[in-house]
Amino acid sequence: MDFIWASVNKDLARWRQDFTAVLLWLSIPLIIGGLITSLVDGNGGAKPQGVLLIADQDDTFLSGFVASAYSQGELGELISVEKTTVEAGTDSINAGEASGFLVIPEGFTDALLNSEPVTLTLKTNPSQTILPGIIRNVTDVLLDGGFYLNQIFGSEIDLILDTDLDGQSNDQKVAAIAAAIQKKIDAAAPLLLPPAIEITIADPPPEKPSVPVALLFLPGIILMAVMFSSNGLAGDYWTERENGTLRRLVYAPGRLTAFLAGKALAAGVIIAMISALTLIIGFVYHDIAWSKLLPSLVWVTASGIALFAWFGALQMLASTQRAANLLTAMLLFPLLMLGGSFFPMAALPNWFAAIGRLTPNGFVVDRLTAELTAASAWTIDPQSWGVILLMAVSGLGICAWRLQTSFARN
Amino acid sequence: MLTVKNLVKQYGELVAVEDVSFEASAGAVFGLLGPNGAGKSTTINCISGLLQPTSGHVAVAGFDVLRESRKAKQSLGIVPQELALYEDLPAVDNLRYWGRAYGLRGNELEARVAEVLTTIGLGDRAKDLPKTFSGGMKRRLNFGCGIVHRPPVMLLDEPTVGVDPQSRERLFELVEAERKNGTCIVYTTHYMAEAERLCDSVAIIDHGKLIAQGSVAELRAQLGARDVLQLLGRFPAGPSKEAVSSLAKQSGLDIEVIAQEENSLTLTLSAASQHLPAVFQALSNAGGSVSETSLRSPNLETLFLLLTGKELRE
Numbered sequence: 001m002d003f004i005w006a007s008v009n010k011d012l013a014r015w016r017q018d019f020t021a022v023l024l025w026l027s028i029p030l031i032i033g034g035l036i037t038s039l040v041d042g043n044g045g046a047k048p049q050g051v052l053l054i055a056d057q058d059d060t061f062l063s064g065f066v067a068s069a070y071s072q073g074e075l076g077e078l079i080s081v082e083k084t085t086v087e088a089g090t091d092s093i094n095a096g097e098a099s100g101f102l103v104i105p106e107g108f109t110d111a112l113l114n115s116e117p118v119t120l121t122l123k124t125n126p127s128q129t130i131l132p133g134i135i136r137n138v139t140d141v142l143l144d145g146g147f148y149l150n151q152i153f154g155s156e157i158d159l160i161l162d163t164d165l166d167g168q169s170n171d172q173k174v175a176a177i178a179a180a181i182q183k184k185i186d187a188a189a190p191l192l193l194p195p196a197i198e199i200t201i202a203d204p205p206p207e208k209p210s211v212p213v214a215l216l217f218l219p220g221i222i223l224m225a226v227m228f229s230s231n232g233l234a235g236d237y238w239t240e241r242e243n244g245t246l247r248r249l250v251y252a253p254g255r256l257t258a259f260l261a262g263k264a265l266a267a268g269v270i271i272a273m274i275s276a277l278t279l280i281i282g283f284v285y286h287d288i289a290w291s292k293l294l295p296s297l298v299w300v301t302a303s304g305i306a307l308f309a310w311f312g313a314l315q316m317l318a319s320t321q322r323a324a325n326l327l328t329a330m331l332l333f334p335l336l337m338l339g340g341s342f343f344p345m346a347a348l349p350n351w352f353a354a355i356g357r358l359t360p361n362g363f364v365v366d367r368l369t370a371e372l373t374a375a376s377a378w379t380i381d382p383q384s385w386g387v388i389l390l391m392a393v394s395g396l397g398i399c400a401w402r403l404q405t406s407f408a409r410n
Numbered sequence: 411m412l413t414v415k416n417l418v419k420q421y422g423e424l425v426a427v428e429d430v431s432f433e434a435s436a437g438a439v440f441g442l443l444g445p446n447g448a449g450k451s452t453t454i455n456c457i458s459g460l461l462q463p464t465s466g467h468v469a470v471a472g473f474d475v476l477r478e479s480r481k482a483k484q485s486l487g488i489v490p491q492e493l494a495l496y497e498d499l500p501a502v503d504n505l506r507y508w509g510r511a512y513g514l515r516g517n518e519l520e521a522r523v524a525e526v527l528t529t530i531g532l533g534d535r536a537k538d539l540p541k542t543f544s545g546g547m548k549r550r551l552n553f554g555c556g557i558v559h560r561p562p563v564m565l566l567d568e569p570t571v572g573v574d575p576q577s578r579e580r581l582f583e584l585v586e587a588e589r590k591n592g593t594c595i596v597y598t599t600h601y602m603a604e605a606e607r608l609c610d611s612v613a614i615i616d617h618g619k620l621i622a623q624g625s626v627a628e629l630r631a632q633l634g635a636r637d638v639l640q641l642l643g644r645f646p647a648g649p650s651k652e653a654v655s656s657l658a659k660q661s662g663l664d665i666e667v668i669a670q671e672e673n674s675l676t677l678t679l680s681a682a683s684q685h686l687p688a689v690f691q692a693l694s695n696a697g698g699s700v701s702e703t704s705l706r707s708p709n710l711e712t713l714f715l716l717l718t719g720k721e722l723r724e
Contacts, residue, residue, distance in 0.1 A: 017499075
């Protein structure tokens with residue numbers, strides 16, 4: 001037991017000398033995590049917003065309807081409509097200050113009602129892609145809608161436009177327009193009703209509380225830090241071998257198991273420090289219940305030790321240090337990709353996510369995501385803890401076997 | 411203190427160590443000499459438990475290295491040829507760590523570490539990292555890590571390879587101090603001068619076999635008072651050897667051919683400097699010619715040459 005602590009102290013003292021490496025393992029995921037979080041903004045992501053300038057030269061009820069259509073509903077969250085003149089609008093769009101500039105010419109309403117050709121001019125900002133496209137599509141839809149509206153209710157619209165709504169006798173006109181519209185609807189009803197489709201109304205399943213997108217990235221980012229650190233820590237077996245200290249250890253009486261246990265514990269301490277820091281940042285940013293910090297930390301640290309054990313086994317199975325580094329690098333990045341570190345599992349296709357959950361890190365990420373988003377703490381099931389324990393023991397077992405047989409002796 | 415009996419280590423068809431036997435006693439330095447690849451390190455690795463012998467018996471301080479491995483290892487201190495240190499751990503922590511690896515604890519450990527630091531002359535650099543040390547200081551620390559648990563038997567595997575003369579001298583002093591403390595030391599080297607200075611008894615190994623064994627004085631006596639004369643030039647194989655034999659018969663000289671190649675001839679003879687003209691004349695009559703001559707007085711190196719017909723450093 002004393003030699004286990006001696007080994008832990010020895011490794012921690014050595015890693016203190018190489019603190020840059022520890023900072024690197026931590027900083028790479030933090031930078032990536034920071035970038036991802038700032039992109040999706042923690043609460044579901046910021047939507048792009050643009051300005052549509054409209055020069056309404058017609059200034060009628062219909063032209064006003066067209067202009068106001070751009071600021072309705074969710075479209076209004078994307079596009080801010082500003083009225084302008086042709087000259088000012090042209091200057092602004094040329095200066096790239098707006099996403100689009102729409103000119104509704106004088107006589108637009110008359111032309112629409114008389115089914116005469118009319119030209120709406122839409123200039124879009126070529127330096128933007130998404131918002132000008134939306135504006136163009138909405139304009140097309142509006143014009144198509146206007147055409148069909150005119151075909152069906154043209155005479156009623158004429159009546160509305162001709163009516164002076166301030167007059168006393170307008171009640172009759174409004175009633176006449178309403179009656180005419182109702183008549184057309186009644187005439188069309190036998191063709192449209194009942195609908196050709198049958199509708200079954202079912203109660204929707206209880207809706208799960210929505211999880212912010214950035215929170216879904218958090219477990220993967222934490223595991224990225226853990227993967228980098230466990231892989232880097234496992235590389236120390238080769239450093240010890242090159243230093244000749246492994247060989248000297250074989251000369252000592254029966255210390256290999258204690259040495260391995262000490263190394264795993266020292267790795268656990270470093271992984272716990274890195275995990276604690278990343279978890280605390282995540283907990284503060286996403287306002288996660290602090291009761292989940294301890295179970296999350298224990299889970300990530302235990303998983304980190306298991307990953308360290310397997311990275312160590314892979315390092316020792318390789319014939320040279322270069323081959324070992326190549327092997328672990330070849331595994332590390334695909335595992336990070338599959339295991340939800342670059343894209344959250346929830347954003348992956350089902351078949352892809354299913355494969356990802358089978359990877360060691362994906363397994364850990366999946367359970368950590370569940371823990372962080374669950375209603376209560378300590379939700380990870382005992383079987384999952386068992387899998388991690390088995391993984392750690394099997395990895396360390398291979399390390400012990402390699403140390404006993406040849407790795408330390410050459 | 412250390413017994414090696416009929417030790418054999420085989421790798422498939424290759425016999426790396428063949429029937430090697432020797433004993434080393436407490437308070438004495440036993441030299442295991444031989445050129446690179448002779449089997450010294452394999453023998454050392456079998457003693458240390460790093461390799462399992464194919465057959466034979468090794469006992470350290472009375473403990474069989476296979477059956478009582480832990481006790482045998484506990485009794486053994488090893489100073490490997492290559493440095494075996496944590497360069498990023500202070501010198502004092504290196505010693506503490508290896509002390510704990512051998513079961514030292516608490517005050518006993520701290521006292522012993524302080525003692526070893528003084529012995530190896532690193533007391534004032536105890537808290538410094540070995541990566542800031544000179545090569546000689548690292549060698550001394552490497553030595554210290556091998557003795558920190560006070561082993562009754564020590565194996566030093568070519569400890570002076572690549573070491574500057576000053577540091578080598580310091581290492582010799584450390585070895586001599588350990589001998590005075592009663593430690594049994596097995597010292598492998600291919601530098602015969604080192605063996606002559608340090609070793610009480612010596613075994614010479616070549617191609618995995620012991621070819622000579624005894625005290626340095628005994629081994630020197632095998633050479634008698636004969637010098638080793640090495641000639642470079644052109645020497646026709648048959649006639650040159652016959653010329654040397656005739657010279658021995660005619661003049662009663664104690665002369666013998668140890669090794670002969672087309673361009674070199676190695677002879678042993680007594681008072682060689684006095685008989686050089688006669689030797690040159692005889693070889694010249696046999697159709698040979700001498701371009702370079704070297705004459706060495708009897709030592710372990712010339713004994714090795716006599717026994718194997720080749721230089722130790724080949």
